[in-house]
Amino acid sequence: MNTPPLYRQLANHYLDAIRSGTLKTGERLPSIRLMMEKHAVSLSTAVQVCRELEDCGVLEARPRSGNYIRKPDTLSRPAPIALAPALDIRAYVGIxxxxxxxxxxxxxxxxxxxxxxxxxAPELYPLKTLQDNMIKALRHDACLLGTAGGACGNSALRNILARRALASKTHLPPERIVITNGATEAINLALRAVTRPGDTVAVESPTFYGLLQILESLNLHVLEVPASAHTGLNLQALQRLLQGPERVKALIVIPNLQNPLGSIMPDANKARLVKLCAEHDTVLIEDDTYGDLVDTEQPLSTLKHWDSTDNVIHCASLNKTLAPGMRLGWISAGKWHDRVEMLKHAQSRGCEALSQLAASEFMRTPSYxxxxxxxxxxxxxxxxxxxxxxxxxxxxxxxxxxxxxxxxxxxxxxxxxxxxxxxxxxxxxxxxxxxxxxxxxxxxxxxxxxxxxxxxxxxxxxxxxxxxxxxxxxx
Ligand SMILES: Cc1ncc(COP(=O)(O)O)c(C=O)c1O
Incomplete structure (x- = not known):
């Protein structure tokens, strides 16, 4: 590894002193002049040291008094991160x-x-139960691997997903659900159903890199809308974007436990977002991959719950909650259902039956x-x-x-x-x-x-x- 520049070495020296308690909270850091004398460094190096320490959040500058070490609790406790960078206009660099x-x-x-x-980790998933269910399913139907299922997937599983959605006050009719190869395929289908190559799609910033890859592979242009770790997507920034000259065909949002921010959009924001997208004729694609992993017993609401105009496409997955190896996800595309069903058939046919049976057998019991x-x-x-x-x-x-x-x-x-x-x-x-x-x-x-x-x-x-x-x- 290269030797860090002098100012950084000195900043690290002071950080170590703060960490070890040699320099205590509320104590004054040596002045710039003293630092120059003590360490035989130039004015600009000493100033850079202070900037570096300020960047680390350990220094508090008090006007006409000097630089002081900040309170330890602001240093040591996980701090929620708020991000409010400026809106990006079509930054597209081949991610x-x-x-x-x-x-x-x-x-x-x-x-x-x-x-x-x-x-x-694999040991946290109910692998034994799923394996047992698979063996039972094969014993029960010896022809299972010899027959192909329909494009929409197993009806028992679709019924269970529809019933579970009710708990988050979401109405997903089973006949409007298509089982997919994870959320990845669900989002691909949603985008293919509502956009054409060259269209512009907005996403949260930062967002799951897999979504950026999907957009790029479909030749869609991406606009990034700032999001915060507290409340997710910044609605003001979105509103500005939607009122601007760029036609935004669709928006992909991860409203619950956003990847990577972990944010959960408050209900009021979810309702406003759905309304805003409907008003601007921007299709809202909801990626609810993580919703079931929320700490609380109370299920989180979905964007689909607030959707009175059938403008939200709901995508989700069992790959994080049940078994990554089964690659099960689903899409409920509302008025685009027929097109999604056709695209699913053209793209990959129906998903493999055994996993769907094993999953539905487990999910219908209270053990789930x-x-x-x-x-x-x-x-x-x-x-x-x-x-x-x-x-x-x-x-x-x-x-x-x-x-x-x-x-x-x-x-x-x-x-x-x-x-x-x-x-x-x-x-x-x-x-x-x-x-x-x-x-x-x-x-x-x-x-x-x-x-x-x-x-x-x-x-x-x-x-x-x-x-x-x-x-x-x-x-
Ligand atoms: C937000 C988000 N959406 C979609 C996916 C892809 O999900 P799947 O594995 O079900 O295709 C992931 C995977 O990490 C994700 O984090």
Missing amino acids: HEQVCAVLKASQRATIKVNFASAYC ERYLRRLRKALTQQRQQMSEAIIRYFPLGTHVTNPQGGTLLWVELPRRYSSMTFFHDALKVGIQISPGDIFSNARRFDHFVRIGCGAPFSPRIDEAVQTLGRLLHQG
Whole structure:
């Protein structure tokens, strides 16, 4: 690793002093003049040291008095991240290639600990029950693998999904549900149903890099709308965009436990968003991949719930909540249902029957709800432990989101760090992380990383977080 510049070495020196308690909260940092004398550095280096410390959030400048060390609780507690960058106008730089390069580099490396995954650890999924259900299904119907299902999927599973949606006050008629190969296929179908190549589609910023890849592969232009870790999509920014000259054909939103922010849109915002999109004739594609992983017993509302004009396409998945290996998702496309059914048939035919049977057999029992409760509880604890470890080991000035569910933490590093450099350094020691840079076309999140907490916390994970912290301190 290269030696950091002098100002950064000095900033690290002061950060260490703050961390160890040598410099205490409320104490004054040596003045610029004293710093120049003590360390034999130039005025600009001393000023840069202070800027660096301010960037890390550890310095408070008091007018005519000097720089003081800030309160420790603002340094050590996970702070929710609010983002309000300016609206991007069609930043389009071929993110697909960059994402593939990141994924390829990960595949080539020997990974010992994977923090890049959004899935839960395999042992948290009900694998034995699903296996038993599969064996039962094959015994019950010896011809199961010899017959092809219809394009819309297994009707028992569609009935269960429709019934479960009622709990979040969402009306998804079973005959309007199509079972898909995960949310990925659902979103592909939704976009193909309502757009043509060259159209413009808006997304949250940051957003799941897989969505950016889908948009690019369909030759759609992307506009990014700022989102915050508190309330998700910024509606004011969206309104400005929709009132502007650009025709926005569709908007993809992850309203519940957004990836990577973990935000949940308040109900009032969901209602306003649905209305706004209907008024501007912009199709709203809802990606509810994570909704069932919310901490609370009370189900989250969907955007579809607020939809009185049939302008929302609801997409979701069982890949995070039940079994990533079964690749089950679904789409309820309302008035576009027939077109989606036709596209599904043309694209891939119906999904494989065995997984659908095994899933529906489990989901129709009360055990499914009990299982979800256990899973949510485990994830709450895992996120908490991971968050504490990050704050313990990462440099001062690091902020971590505090999502109310799911498997993901979005971590803001002090601005001097590049997540791409961090990603490559971590890979060299067998640790995989998701660099912030791939969650936007606009290079706006290079000092962020997404950390997955899908695995039970263990000494091995603790050691890996410590190693990541060490890499950052050396950087
Ligand atoms: C927000 C979001 N949407 C869609 C997907 C893709 O889901 P699936 O694996 O069901 O295709 C993911 C996967 O991580 C995701 O995070």
